[in-house]
Amino acid sequence: MTYTDKQLTAVCAQLVHRLYNNTCAYPGCLVTGEMCQIAHIMGKGAYVHWRWAICNQLVLCHVHHNWYDGRAGSKLQAQATRELRKAHGFLFAECDKLKRTTPEPWTPAAKRAKLAQLRQALEQVTK
Numbered sequence: 001m002t003y004t005d006k007q008l009t010a011v012c013a014q015l016v017h018r019l020y021n022n023t024c025a026y027p028g029c030l031v032t033g034e035m036c037q038i039a040h041i042m043g044k045g046a047y048v049h050w051r052w053a054i055c056n057q058l059v060l061c062h063v064h065h066n067w068y069d070g071r072a073g074s075k076l077q078a079q080a081t082r083e084l085r086k087a088h089g090f091l092f093a094e095c096d097k098l099k100r101t102t103p104e105p106w107t108p109a110a111k112r113a114k115l116a117q118l119r120q121a122l123e124q125v126t127k
């Protein structure tokens, strides 16, 4: 990852944590703070281009992140996907739309523009 990639990832994380009040987005889960992390609706591996799309990110606690990513077995993964889709359907719908589009390449200029846009959004939500 380049320096700009790291900055993009860091600003995204700050913004998304803020948007979720640093609380796990799993329905009924009240875990906050250090136990929470950024989860990607569309996996970073298969959908690397969308890793900085805000609609592709959720705050999940360690346990629910493991469930969603399938590290706790396919049964819990299916449950987590169902529950998160029910609770955050609009995000999943946006991600489904993105999957059908052809992404613009990440040129250095495009990354800088995205970074400026995200920083502005972060400034707005932290006011």
Ligand SMILES: [Zn+2]
Pocket: 024, 025, 026, 029, 030, 031, 060, 061, 062, 063, 064
């Ligand atoms: Zn949780």
